[in-house]
Amino acid sequence: MPNHNFDGNTVFEKGTNRPEFEAFFSGKSYRSDLSTHQIDISNITFSPSSRTKWHYHHSGEILLITGGSGWHQEEGQPAKHIKEGDVINIEAGTKHWHGATKNTWLSHVAITVPAENTTTDVCEEVSDDLYNQLPVF
Numbered sequence: 001m002p003n004h005n006f007d008g009n010t011v012f013e014k015g016t017n018r019p020e021f022e023a024f025f026s027g028k029s030y031r032s033d034l035s036t037h038q039i040d041i042s043n044i045t046f047s048p049s050s051r052t053k054w055h056y057h058h059s060g061e062i063l064l065i066t067g068g069s070g071w072h073q074e075e076g077q078p079a080k081h082i083k084e085g086d087v088i089n090i091e092a093g094t095k096h097w098h099g100a101t102k103n104t105w106l107s108h109v110a111i112t113v114p115a116e117n118t119t120t121d122v123c124e125e126v127s128d129d130l131y132n133q134l135p136v137f
Contacts, residue, residue: 006068006084008105012043026051026125027099040112046070050106051099051131054123059115063088063098063108069137070106072098073126079134082106097126101137 008014008030015032027050035041043066054075063072065086072088073079075095082088082098090096092113100106112118 006105006107008045008047008068008107010043010045010066010107012066012107012109014045014107015043024052024055024122025099026053029099034109039114040118042110043107044110045107046100046105048100048104049102049131051126052097053125054095054097055120056093056095056123057090057112057120058092058117060092060094060113061090062111062113063090064111065106065108068100068106069104070098070100070108071134072096081135081137095123099126101134103136 012034013032015030017028017030021029021031028047029050030045032043034043065082065084065088067084069081069083071079072082073096
């Protein structure tokens, strides 16, 4: 059950919304880098309806959902509703997207799986047609 009172604030700093995020996200999102030392870990917060573009990580990604409600979808699979407490493991090279529901914020800690190549390739936007077909929670 989504927490409709969640405002995007967790125990981690919400971070900032920067213009360069438009290359990765649709809508307003915030990022705070928690660690770049041994492993890349970021807190990402999505305002309602905000989402990533389709993308894939060469090394994989782990998402720890820390607040709110949203969606995760891997290419060729149906979108899955995600919520606080969920852990999403995304295999290397898997094209996917994730973001908030239409009426709730979503916050997650994103962990880049350590490897030689940890780059991310960003693809096309998630179409409004696809996104608007998802249920409202």
